[in-house]
Amino acid sequence: MEKLLNELSSECQSAYGVECDVAIDAQVPENLKRGIPLGLPSITENDLLRHFTNLSKKNYALSTVFYPLGSCTMKYNPLINERIAKNDAFNNVHPYQPIETMQGTLEVMYELEKDLCEITGMDTFSLQQAAGAHGEFAGLLVIAKYFKSIRQKRKKIIVPDSAHGTNPASAAFAGFEIVPLKSELDDGSVSHDKLKEVLTSEVAALMLTVPNTLGIFEKNIVKISKLIHDNGSLLYYDGANFNAVMGIVRPGDMGFDVMHINLHKTFSTPHGGGGPGSGPIGVKSFLEPFLPVPRVEKKKDKYVLNYKKLKSIGKLKAFFGNFPVILRAYAYVKALGGKGLKNVSKQAVLNANYMLAKFKDKINVPAGNRCMHEFVLSPKPLFKNDIRTIDIAKRLLDYGYYAPTIYFPLIVDEAIMIEPTETESKETLDKFVNVVNKIILEESCQELQKLKDAPINTPVRRLNEVEAARKPILKWK
């Protein structure tokens, strides 16, 4: 393991020193002086350089390894997008500079909104939200404001247990009461009858994740849509998994009233470790008055920002949202075009189904023979001797892989969720399937201790996550 700079430090060495400015020092009153030296490490320039270079070599990156965790953490992000995002013409724009001097920036937003409308079938978009859950929150505020405007008291949001966990959290945050809906056991889809049972006049909306967290496309959307709308409620589309359906189906056509889409996932932005993201929301035209301000509008040949929307839910993020993510999405959409985007989804679904087909005879797949862009394994029946999914995931690190999502969705015991994404070769997928099979089918029986000790080959061995949560040590020494 790499030593910390503090551990490499020794008093008699230094890479760079700052001489104390005697003249300034003399002017500082004695009672304001620190008295004891700063606890900064002293280290030679070469050792410093090596320290950081060695650390950087330990990085996990898409350029070095396969990420079976998929677009939630990282999928292929074209490097050209990085160059575009770094372009001075965008990078040096200040949000307070005169509007006439940032026409290009506004044009990108205006055009991307239009493209998103075409891709999703919604009537209009707001790009302001900082990420997916922020988009959900905005969409739910729009729904709340809409019902307020037509003087209906609807305080409930129905969320199936096969939806993303952020859905109920966002709805609660937006002031709604959550009605959980138990999904069908075999594929996490919504049961018509169970939905009918909970659908009262108090229900504002149903939030559907499509494809759901088991990687399955909801079968009865049109029927569900009719049921919801006949009840005067609205239908919300969680588009975090939109990379599975681009160019194939459009939420707007299926009857959804509000949706969010994760630009950083579907339209590529490096976003591991929680950001940056962008979660635009799309709505049908009757909800447009409630969208956040400002709205980018085109007046004759000029782009303007419209803050005067009386029914708007207000502002949710400083300035224009995470513009560099919006810009990368714009570049991605324009570079691939309609055909290209459709191919991205087709390839992502094909790759996932290829892997699923290779797994399904050996490891239990709760949702059956087909999937969209991702699928869930439940190896629990194969586990003996108190082996758990966490041990499988840790052992995968030894083979040089980034671990897939585990223990999610909650409706599958000891779940392993795999999303290969669209850009991986057959060879990469084959290799990964073989390693997972080897760990689960062979090592978990024959080399039990290895699995319990894993990871063995990584710079840091298995961390005590329980102690780390119960008694965290948050500082050095």
Place this chain on the structure above:
Amino acid sequence: MNIPQDLLYTKTHEWVKIEENKIKVGITDFAQHEITDIVHVELPEIGTGVKKEQPAAVVESVKSAFDIYAPVSGKIVEINNNVLGSPELVNNSPYEEGYLFVIEFFNKKELDDLLKANDYKKLV
């Protein structure tokens, strides 16, 4: 797996011990094993009203966070402060030291819906 005969159970893996007009509630041995090592427990405040089968507390492990449901409707009259500082009690002693809270119930009839030990055993 330990399923004491003298307790009642819910389908959502809480155990219930009846003490006059009150019930003591915790999670079963099966539940603590499935949840794995518990690192944080969130309990309701004393005096909070709870509804049957609605979330009343949260336990969190390294795996995920789980809602704990009130087996019957009533009022929280006691909570186990020890599990807040030492959440491992829920793993080590789910039926004794690791209990979560006590509810004063409104309607005795709701107790009829709870499972007997043998029925709970069949469930898990």
